[in-house]
Amino acid sequence: MLSTLGFHHITLVASDARRTLAFYHDVLGLRLVKQTVNFDDPGAYHLYFGDETGAPGTIVTFFEWAQAPRGRYGVGGVHHLAFSVPTYEALLKWKRRLTDLGMPVSGPMPRGYFTSLYFRDPDGQVLEIATAGPGYTLDEPIEALGRGVMQQKDSQLPGGRNEALIAATTHPEPVPGITPDMVLTGLHHITGMTDDIERASDFYEQALGLKLVKKTINQDDPDTPHWFWANYEGTRVLPGSAWTLFGWSPRHPKARGGIGQTHHVAFRAKDATEQLAWREHLLSIGLEVSPVMDRQYFQSIYFSAPDGQLLEIATDGPGFAVDEPVATLGESLKLPAWLEPHRAAIEGELGPLK
Ligand SMILES: [Fe+2]
Ligand SMILES: [Fe+2]
Numbered sequence: 520m521l522s523t524l525g526f527h528h529i530t531l532v533a534s535d536a537r538r539t540l541a542f543y544h545d546v547l548g549l550r551l552v553k554q555t556v557n558f559d560d561p562g563a564y565h566l567y568f569g570d571e572t573g574a575p576g577t578i579v580t581f582f583e584w585a586q587a588p589r590g591r592y593g594v595g596g597v598h599h600l601a602f603s604v605p606t607y608e609a610l611l612k613w614k615r616r617l618t619d620l621g622m623p624v625s626g627p628m629p630r631g632y633f634t635s636l637y638f639r640d641p642d643g644q645v646l647e648i649a650t651a652g653p654g655y656t657l658d659e660p661i662e663a664l665g666r667g668v669m670q671q672k673d674s675q676l677p678g679g680r681n682e683a684l685i686a687a688t689t690h691p692e693p694v695p696g697i698t699p700d701m702v703l704t705g706l707h708h709i710t711g712m713t714d715d716i717e718r719a720s721d722f723y724e725q726a727l728g729l730k731l732v733k734k735t736i737n738q739d740d741p742d743t744p745h746w747f748w749a750n751y752e753g754t755r756v757l758p759g760s761a762w763t764l765f766g767w768s769p770r771h772p773k774a775r776g777g778i779g780q781t782h783h784v785a786f787r788a789k790d791a792t793e794q795l796a797w798r799e800h801l802l803s804i805g806l807e808v809s810p811v812m813d814r815q816y817f818q819s820i821y822f823s824a825p826d827g828q829l830l831e832i833a834t835d836g837p838g839f840a841v842d843e844p845v846a847t848l849g850e851s852l853k854l855p856a857w858l859e860p861h862r863a864a865i866e867g868e869l870g871p872l873k
Contacts, residue, residue: 521793521800522728525750525760526706527785527817527833528567528578529600531644532590534778536564536583536872538641543568543579546620547602548697551849552839554872557582558814561858562868567816570705573839573848575787576759577705588777592645594714594767595827596774597781599637601647603707603758607634608690609700613648615690616697627688629675630738632657633707642779649707655732655747655756662753665731668744676741708747708761709784712774713826716744716766722824723748723762725804727786732756737765773827783821785831791818797832815855816841 533539543549552573557563564583567573579600592598604610610627614636617624626636633649640646658669673679694701713719723729729748737745744766750757762784776782788794794811798820801808809821817833824830839845842853852869854862 520728521797522730522750522752523760523786523788523832525576525757525787526709526762527575527787527831527835528569528580529597529706529709529784530580530582530782532587532642532776532778532780532782533566533581533583534585534587534642536566536581539566539581539583540872542641543581546617547703548701549577549579549703552578553816553853554849554851555815555853555855556858556865556869558812558855558858560584561854561861561865564869564872566872567839567849569839572845573816574705575833575835579706582782584778588775589643590777590780591772591775592712592780593772593774594712594769595824596776597709597711597784597828598765599645599647600709600781601635601649601707602703603651603705604648604701604703605651606700607650609698610634610636610648610650611688611690612694612698612701614688615692616694616701618689619693619695625685627685628738629680631671631675631735632733640779644779644781647707648703651704651707651758655749659733661755664751664756665733665747667734669733669735671736671738671741675738677739705759707758708763710745710763710765711784711828712767712771713764713824713828714767714769714771715826716746716764718825719764719766720746720748726801726806726822726824727830729760729762732761733763740765743767783829783831785819785833788832788834790834790836794818794820794832794834813855815853 549568553567557565570577635649730751733747737743747763750760
């Protein structure tokens with residue numbers, strides 16, 4: 520049985536590549552690991568952010584589509600993405616840093632399995648920073664995660680939460696720079712919305728080999744479910760693999776793609792051989808799957824979940840060092856061989872990034 524190791528990357532739509540760079544690099548401290556164009560729309564920037572090398576599970580990418588309509592979250596879309604920090608202290612430092620920069624931040628919100636901050640990127644995408652622990656074994660043993668519906672403490676829910684204390688809690692000193700303990704270590708989880716959570720559960724288990732690790736309630740809307748899936752075999756939950764969904768009613772509107780919304784979520788295949796096996800597997804369960812596409816830094820296939828969420832499976836390699844040294848990743852515009860003859864026209868259309 521194939522089982523993805525978790526997220527490869529998530530791709531969002533941005534209205535202004537320069538502003539996106541200023542936010543994700545200058546404010547959040549992610550590295551720009553590739554400056555290229557959308558291979559299906561070469562007049563648009565495609566920026567990749569990640570850790571030092573752009574390792575799978577740390578990558579957030581943006582298509583710059585200034586003329587796109589404004590997106591709206593909804594069924595079949597992503598609600599937010601969460602970055603991981605190791606400690607609660609690091610979380611408080613992030614709150615202080617972001618609020619001192621004039622950004623509204625909510626939290627530290629106690630979620631039981633982790634503690635979270637919420638804020639928005641310049642296009643309105645909801646972002647979260649979450650502590651790595653204590654994790655999903657808080658209320659179930661590691662060998663039996665996801666078996667029952669877990670209730671949450673009143674002190675974590677609307678009405679019972681001490682909102683005044685949460686609002687007042689922050690790091691006591693200004694945090695003008697990102698200290699080593701604050702470095703965002705990758706995707707903690709990504710959360711979407713679906714209109715049939717049982718169907719979604721069957722789908723993500725069957726299609727991607729993820730396992731249900733937590734059935735609980737949406738702690739901001741306790742009458743609705745919030746389920747978590749991950750790469751899990753009974754002994755550990757692999758970091759960077761937690762896909763979660765809010766269970767909304769079919770009355771909720773569908774997600775509308777566009778600025779400030781996620782375009783697609785990509786999961787990992789180890790290599791090209793495993794990707795072909797994934798493709799066969801997805802076809803065998805009746806899904807429509809794209810051919811393998813050469814994305815220069817990885818190979819991709821695309822398909823959709825029953826609620827409409829666009830998904831991708833991308834290979835771990837060859838990675839971002841395939842066309843420039845690790846030391847200078849992201850410093851200049853890179854084009855694949857088939858677009859290189861059009862460089863002058865493409866650069867003219869894009870305008871400078873820095
Ligand atoms: Fe979250
Ligand atoms: Fe992608």
